[in-house]
Amino acid sequence: MQRQNKLASFETAVLPHLDAAFNLARWLTRNDADAEDVVQEAYLRAFRFFGGFHGENGRAWLLEIVRNTSYTWMQRNRSPELNMPLDDEPREVEGDDLNPEELLLQKADAQTLRQAVEELPLEFREVLVLRELDEMSYKQIAAVADLPLGTVMSRLARARKRLQHILVGHAQTEVLS
Amino acid sequence: MSCQTTQEFIHAYVDGELDLAGSLEVEQHLQECQVCASAYRNQTALRSAFKDSSLYHPAPARLEKRIRSSLRREAKSELGRRSFGWRWLPIGVVATLVLLMALVIWRTLPGLRPPTDELLAQEIVSNHVRSLQLESHRTDVISSDQHTVKPWFDGKLDFAPPVKDFSSQGFPLVGGRLEYLNNRAVAALIHQRQKHYINLYIWPAEQSNATEVATKRQGYNLLHWTNSGMTYWAISDLNAVELHEFARLAQEAQ
Numbered sequence: 001m002q003r004q005n006k007l008a009s010f011e012t013a014v015l016p017h018l019d020a021a022f023n024l025a026r027w028l029t030r031n032d033a034d035a036e037d038v039v040q041e042a043y044l045r046a047f048r049f050f051g052g053f054h055g056e057n058g059r060a061w062l063l064e065i066v067r068n069t070s071y072t073w074m075q076r077n078r079s080p081e082l083n084m085p086l087d088d089e090p091r092e093v094e095g096d097d098l099n100p101e102e103l104l105l106q107k108a109d110a111q112t113l114r115q116a117v118e119e120l121p122l123e124f125r126e127v128l129v130l131r132e133l134d135e136m137s138y139k140q141i142a143a144v145a146d147l148p149l150g151t152v153m154s155r156l157a158r159a160r161k162r163l164q165h166i167l168v169g170h171a172q173t174e175v176l177s
Numbered sequence: 178m179s180c181q182t183t184q185e186f187i188h189a190y191v192d193g194e195l196d197l198a199g200s201l202e203v204e205q206h207l208q209e210c211q212v213c214a215s216a217y218r219n220q221t222a223l224r225s226a227f228k229d230s231s232l233y234h235p236a237p238a239r240l241e242k243r244i245r246s247s248l249r250r251e252a253k254s255e256l257g258r259r260s261f262g263w264r265w266l267p268i269g270v271v272a273t274l275v276l277l278m279a280l281v282i283w284r285t286l287p288g289l290r291p292p293t294d295e296l297l298a299q300e301i302v303s304n305h306v307r308s309l310q311l312e313s314h315r316t317d318v319i320s321s322d323q324h325t326v327k328p329w330f331d332g333k334l335d336f337a338p339p340v341k342d343f344s345s346q347g348f349p350l351v352g353g354r355l356e357y358l359n360n361r362a363v364a365a366l367i368h369q370r371q372k373h374y375i376n377l378y379i380w381p382a383e384q385s386n387a388t389e390v391a392t393k394r395q396g397y398n399l400l401h402w403t404n405s406g407m408t409y410w411a412i413s414d415l416n417a418v419e420l421h422e423f424a425r426l427a428q429e430a431q
Contacts, residue, residue, distance in 0.1 A: 007249070010248070019235045022234060023235070035234070040243060047248055048255075109230065110231060113226055113232065132232075138194050157188045
């Protein structure tokens with residue numbers, strides 16, 4: 001039957017990427033329950049659009065839908081994060097004279113790193129998670145996050161810089177307290 | 178390659194996104210420049226920190242179940258939509274038009290429409306029956322004290338219903354309840370006659386001074402009157418004589 005066919009091939013092609021979908025939604029919404037709702041909605045949307053999917057990269061295709069669903073969800077829930085537009089002007093690259101950071105970064109435990117990534121603005125979190133956790137190429141990130149390739153690169157650079165500063169800040173307050 | 182360009186390209190280099198020529202240039206600069214070399218080490222340290230820490234949020238097991246069942250539902254309804262087909266469309270359009278015309282005729286010819294009181298009486302019977310089915314639904318405020326029941330309605334209604342206890346006449350007040358009838362919030366007062374419950378519904382009248390009307394429906398006696406700007410509907414399984422006696426008490430009390 002047609003219905004069985006569509007459902008079966010959808011489940012084979014898209015369900016294996018459930019972890020990736022949840023991971024992205026969880027990092028964007030920063031909440032387990034919200035991420036579950038977003039992912040469920042994203043899967044329903046994906047199923048409806050499945051006719052337009054022609055067997056390219058199923059994970060990137062799904063993550064694009066998850067990302068859009070997350071943004072719609074945040075809009076609906078008036079997440080304050082959406083009202084903080086990021087300027088994508090390539091800023092001056094700060095001189096990297098932060099030698100001690102190297103040590104701090106090596107010692108950064110999972111908990112500290114997790115917290116630091118959560119503190120990043122939404123747009124930075126997004127590219128960083130796609131790059132570091134999903135290990136996507138710049139091209140794939142550009143497709144998922146709907147960005148020009150050059151912006152992916154500059155955002156990643158700025159996201160990492162910001163992350164380093166947060167980590168150093170955490171380490172300093174730890175020393176002080 | 179300058180320091181500034183190098184630091185821009187370091188990320189692409191670390192991410193393996195730089196072409197061969199670019200990579201070679203970056204590598205050469207890193208060998209010559211301590212500052213950029215340290216920036217590079219910072220990036221690789223950050224990358225390995227990501228690799229070592231389990232920042233990945235795997236999906237909880239229940240989510241897959243949830244998604245599978247919602248997909249199944251969606252697939253089913255999609256199939257339903259498809260088999261509905263377009264050939265039924267003209268029939269649907271005609272049916273809708275006929276219904277619309279019937280509605281227009283029904284609305285413009287008042288003679289064809291059941292009188293409002295008729296519909297209201299039906300609504301009141303249902304409400305009364307429902308209030309008896311559930312002990313907890315019978316009263317929102319339980320008190321035989323009219324000075325407790327009356328203030329309870331304050332702020333819940335846009336009018337103040339007259340509340341009186343008729344204990345000495347054998348119709349003690351049991352309590353009050355908020356109801357929604359005739360498209361508005363109304364007060365319901367509950368009185369008792371031995372084992373029989375009487376619901377008295379009160380709201381501001383649209384037309385005043387209609388005479389008392391008695392009807393019987395589904396074994397219940399209904400009495401309807403208006404008095405000093407209020408509409409009253411009393412309903413009970415009590416016999417018509419005693420219900421009338423109750424109505425008289427209520428009317429005199431106002």
